[in-house]
Structures are given as structure tokens and as C-alpha cells.
Amino acid sequence: MKELDIEAVIDNLQEVLEFVDVQLEGTGCSMKIQMQIDMAVEEIFVNIANYAYDPETGPAKVRVEVRPDGSAVSITFIDHGVPYDPLAKEDPDTTLSAEERQVGGLGIFLVKKSMDDIKYEYIDGSNILTIMKGLS
Amino acid sequence: MDIKTVRDEATLILQISGRVDTKTAPQLEEIVSNSLDGVKLLIMDFEEVEYISSAGLRVLLIAQKTMNKQGDMKVNNVNTDIMEIFEVTGFSDILTIE
Numbered sequence: 113m114k115e116l117d118i119e120a121v122i123d124n125l126q127e128v129l130e131f132v133d134v135q136l137e138g139t140g141c142s143m144k145i146q147m148q149i150d151m152a153v154e155e156i157f158v159n160i161a162n163y164a165y166d167p168e169t170g171p172a173k174v175r176v177e178v179r180p181d182g183s184a185v186s187i188t189f190i191d192h193g194v195p196y197d198p199l200a201k202e203d204p205d206t207t208l209s210a211e212e213r214q215v216g217g218l219g220i221f222l223v224k225k226s227m228d229d230i231k232y233e234y235i236d237g238s239n240i241l242t243i244m245k246g247l248s
Numbered sequence: 249m250d251i252k253t254v255r256d257e258a259t260l261i262l263q264i265s266g267r268v269d270t271k272t273a274p275q276l277e278e279i280v281s282n283s284l285d286g287v288k289l290l291i292m293d294f295e296e297v298e299y300i301s302s303a304g305l306r307v308l309l310i311a312q313k314t315m316n317k318q319g320d321m322k323v324n325n326v327n328t329d330i331m332e333i334f335e336v337t338g339f340s341d342i343l344t345i346e
Binding site for chain 2: 143147155204206210218219222225226
């Protein structure tokens with residue numbers, strides 16, 4: 113298990129992605145799976161950076177746990193900002209035309225669709241969001 | 249991300265390469281917001297796009313909405329991983345993908 117403590121600002125997104133990708137290296141996961149995980153990490157970290165401490169900024173913790181046999185990874189994001197359950201949000205209607213579609217609002221939906229499991233808890237003032245993905 | 253623009257009369261081709269993400273999507277939005285005057289056909293060449301996040305999808309939707317009013321937009325050479333994202337999000341029905 114590896115942890116990264118970092119200020120939740122957009123400028124740190126690249127560092128978070130690199131931290132996660134380093135843990136994934138050596139698992140032999142495909143580029144496609146790595147891209148899906150990167151996308152999920154980006155969407156979640158950007159949400160924390162934009163909203164958790166708005167208008168201030170604050171810390172986030174990113175914890176990566178690769179299963180010993182390399183078959184799956186879970187990534188946990190912890191912040192101490194306003195309580196926010198992204199899973200409570202209704203999914204966008206993906207059947208609407210371009211005119212009817214709202215610009216934005218796809219981030220968490222994409223995370224739900226591309227990860228195998230996602231769970232949210234609010235414990236002792238912390239938002240704890242965990243995503244899980246099989247690597248084979 | 250890098251964007252090469254080719255303008256030929258009323259056609260604008262954007263050859264995009266790299267990652268269209270939170271950091272880089274504003275560059276694409278800048279072009280979409282400021283360079284579409286008089287454009288009847290907008291072609292986004294995705295051959296060298298490796299990755300797109302919701303920030304990139306957002307800009308594609310803005311571009312599509314703009315072009316619906318003044319002409320056509322096409323997205324060319326989409327790789328299979330990005331195509332899957334377009335399908336999951338319903339963008340494969342909104343965009344003209346060739």
C-alpha cells in the first residue's frame with residue numbers, strides 16, 4: 113500500500129496521476145485499463161480540488177493498494193471538506209440529442225461505468241471514496 | 249496535448265494529439281469558442297489522441313452544439329478505447345464519427 117498526501121489543487125493532478133501510474137507499472141495491466149483508471153483518478157481528484165474546500169483549498173490523501181497477485185487495484189481518496197456523496201447524483205440521460213444535453217456532469221458517471229466497484233463513506237469529518245478495478 | 253489547425257476556406261481541421269484532459273481541454277475550448285466564425289465544416293482528427301476525460305467531452309459537446317447551428321462537425325480516426333468512452337456516454341449518437 114502506498115499513500116500520497118497532497119494539496120487538492122488542479123495543478124497537482126499530474127503528480128497524482130504519476131503516483132498512481134507508478135503503482136500500476138509492473139502489474140502488466142493493459143493500456144486500456146490504465147487509461148480507464150487515469151480517467152477515474154482525474155475525475156475524482158478534480159472534483160475534490162474544485163469543490164471540497166471551495167473557496168479555500170485543503171489536503172487530500174490518495175491511497176493505492178494493488179492486490180499481491182497483481183489482479184486488482186483499489187484507490188481511495190480522502191478529503192476533509194464538505195460532505196459530498198458523488199454516487200447520490202443522478203446519472204445523465206445519455207440518449208438526449210446534443211441540443212438537449214447539458215454541458216458537463218459526465219465525470220462521476222464515467223467513473224461508475226469504467227470501474228468495477230465504487231463506494232463512498234463519510235466518517236469522522238472525512239469523505240472517503242474508493243474505486244476498485246480488476247487489472248486482467 | 250498539441251493542436252495543429254488547418255483552415256481551408258470554410259473548412260477547419262483540428263489535428264489533435266496527446267491527452268485531452270482537465271489541464272489541456274481549455275486550449276481546445278479556446279479554439280472552439282474563438283475560431284469557428286464562418287466555418288461550415290469542422291473536422292477533429294483524433295488519430296493521435298491517447299486519452300479523453302469528461303473535460304474533453306464537455307468541449308466536444310460545445311463544439312457540436314455550435315456546429316449544429318452553422319454546418320457540420322466530424323470526428324475522425326477515433327481509436328477503440330476512446331470510442332468506448334463515446335459509446336458509454338452516448339456521444340457516439342451525438343457526434344458524427346468517421
